[in-house]
Amino acid sequence: MRSRMLIFLMMILTSGFSYAQSGDLTIDLNGTSSITFCKDSLQFGAMVKVEGDSIYDGLKISIANYNVGAESLKSENLSSSLSQTWLTTTGTLELRGAATAQEYQDAIENIWYYNLTPVPDTTTRQIAISLIDADFLPETGHFYRYYEQDLITWTAARDSAALKNYRGLQGYLATILSEEENKFIGLKTKGVGWIGASDAAQEGKWKWVTGPEAGTLFWTGTSDGGYKEPGAYAPWGNGEPNNVLKPNGDDEDYAHVTQDPDQPAYSWNDLSNTGDIYYDTNPNYYLPRGYLVEYGGMSSDPVLQLSTAFDIKIRKVIFGATADQTICRYDSVQLNQQAFKGDYNWSPVEGVSDVSSSMPYASPFDSTLYKALVNYDGCIDSATYQVNVIPVYTTNISIDSTQCSGYNLTVNYEGDATADADFSWYFADTLYTGGKGLTDLNIQLGFQQTNQRNLGLQISENGCQSKLSWTPIRVIPNLEITADVTEGCMPLTVNFTAQTTEDIDTYTWEFGDGLGLSTPDPTIQYTYSYAGTYDVTLTVLSTDGCTNSGTMEDYITVHPIRTVYTDIDPKFCYPHEFDVNYIGSGTDKDSYYWDLSDLDAEEIVYDPGTMLGPVRISLKNKPQATIGLQVISEFGCESAKKEFTVKRQPWFELTADALGGCSPFTATLSAAVSDPIDQLQYTWDTGLNTENGQQVSEEYSEQGAQYQVSAIGISSLTGCADTVLMDDLIEVYSDPVAEFVVDKSDKTISDPVFQFTNQTTGGVSYEWDFGDGQTSTLENPENRYQDFGWFTVYLLAESEFGCTDTVSHQVLVAPDDLFAPNALNPNSVNPDNRVFLLANEAVKADGYQMLIYNRWGEQVFETTDVTVGWDGKMKNGNYAPAGTYIWILSFLDILDKPHKQQGTVTLVF
16 A cells, blocks of 8 residues: 655756755645634645745645635735746646745745635645645655657556656556545546556456556456456446457557546546557547656655645534524524534523524524524634514403304404404304404304304414414204205115204104114115105204204105016027017106117117117027117116027028939938028938938939938027928939840841831930941931941930930841952962962851862862961972862851852962
8 A cells, every 4th residue: 555655855856947056945844734724714824834945946735635616725925036826627826936945935824725615515625735847646645747648559658657757756657546546636637648557467357567556456357247356446437448359459458547528537448558549530539648657656766855735624614594583472483594513502592492403493482582602623603593573362252152052143352462453253164254353253153064163263463373262152953954866766875964063962864764764874775665755854963952853855756667578588499580579667658778789780670779679680690699678767767788698590401412313323412501600410301311410411212203301400509409391302313214126137248237226215315336336326327337247236325314224236247258369379479469368357267178179189288277378389399380270168257157168269370
């Protein structure tokens, strides 16, 4: 920790000062270290002595903890060789001039301290006296200077500070350890620049790296979660230190006192070594403008005596307003009316709430002068306070309270007030009358009826009022009966009130319905069995034994409430359209409010408005609905709204995907609910079977039969059921009977035309298939066959309903004898002429034989293979001689009919 240094030896090191070579300069206290300020100004006197033969430029007298604009310093009777300047922004008085030490001491003895505020701050002031070339802080005993140099880096500032000294004291970048030191630097210098703190060695570990505190850790972390070390001082600005990374890669490792007006005054921020040179804004509060150098505290420093300091204790005695005050007797007033410091003693003590309080209350009976004597740490002062008291008069009156009064009463005043006093008479908490000298009063007791009559009097004179005093008056009670309602609908609740001007012991009520009560403000209910008019009687007995009674004839009228009923049976399931009828006690003079809001517009067939009805509805869109009804009688009596739920029979329809078909055909039967809400379960009678489900299928096969289809629908929402018949019958159409005959069942290939005669019954269209790829739609067609063989002829007959029947018969196209060629030439260019072949598709392979004979009857060729013909060669493989040859052919045709043919063929080459 650094300690205060108040004694320094003169070191002749600073240029700009003139001094004598033969003597040393000293500045020291002349005994005491403090003086007390009691009034508006204070002379320093012989507080300081300045000794030595040296002649120098000047001294600086500073208020270290200066309140700007609230105080000042000035030297009176100043020597002609000296001049003075008061710096209002820093709280510094500068004395300049080449003068002797004695002349400077004389100037200091004649300095006056002025406090410019009516109620000064009582913080002790520190007065520092030093040479004019540096700022001296008594708290630290150190000197301070600010050096301006734009854009100087922190490291350059550190090195430059280390090269500086003040009269032999080593310089270093300032290390700020307290709020007082920080504020002093801010006031006495420009308060902005580099200081000796850095976390360059270890990020987030902020240490003092200059001066006697070098190596001291005072802060850890950034603004986000950072903290001061115990006992340390670190007035970082808002959001600082934040270690912002710069475009060149540097982070912020050096401390700087900011001048940003958006930050607290004299707060710190962290900057890179070059400051924020990358952000060209105007003004840029984060560009380096200089550095703060501190002198003192280093182990190598010499001991100087070039400065001193003493305290001014602010102990001025303050009083509040001392103007005369006037009060009414029995009131009180506060003396001084503002709390100040000091030991108070008030006199006289009578009527004072606390004689040692700074602002006690006084309650004098008569006018009194009060004096306050105050001692505030040796500052003594006094003040007087005059309190004038105005007397208050009595309010005695004469009233005979033993008699029951009528409704007029005369009252006389019997107090000590003069005829000039103002009288205010009150009755029943209300000003009745008033005026100057109004000592006699005739009062009408019916004024402002209340439960208790009281007469009040208040007297005022010269602005002071007596207390308002009250006297009770005893009278025969008057009586008035009121009710909050006298006519209404049953059950009618009536709150009765008995209005009387006196206190009542007993109340006796009769309400005309056989009931009675004894409360002052009873409540009676005329129930459903009490329609009609009623007399009301009340008898009261006051506390003084007087009674009063009255009857209000036909005072209460009770009207009945209409019953609300309809003919809706909640157990009944209604058809799709029906009427709702009112069957209650109402008449056609009453109004009926049907609530049909649960119905859609298309479901309201007839709305009677406010008439009796009936309402006609058709529940098209839902299986059930709620109908509300309220009846308001011709007297305005409203029934409760009742709701009636009506259920409708299921509303659905039946359809079939086909109403008729050919036997057998399957019909898909579907049920569809007619509204979007109801949920139905269905049981079908298909005409053949019973089925369940929304959609069922049934197969019908009896030709010519008709069937009636129906279904029972049961609502799962209402439980209602209904049976619906399908509009059309299901019909099974009869099939046609197909038949035809042919003119001949078999024909040869030489005459292959067949004539077909249609003998179908019930057909309207026909399709023929002749078995050879040919078709026809004629009723009686014919067909020519191109090939021989058996052919199956099909007839498809279709009725007018699309029903069909088929029938088939076979016809035969038989082959004739084979046509044989009469010559062959093995050397022909036509391959068909090179072989003698007797076979076609009508010849079966089985039983086939072809023989060739010459003219002499010799067999030259034989084959049983229908695919092999005679190529003109003999059995030995040589060609037979040209000539005529006999062939004999045996075969079975495709109808297994045997054939035998013979003929001749000529072999040529």
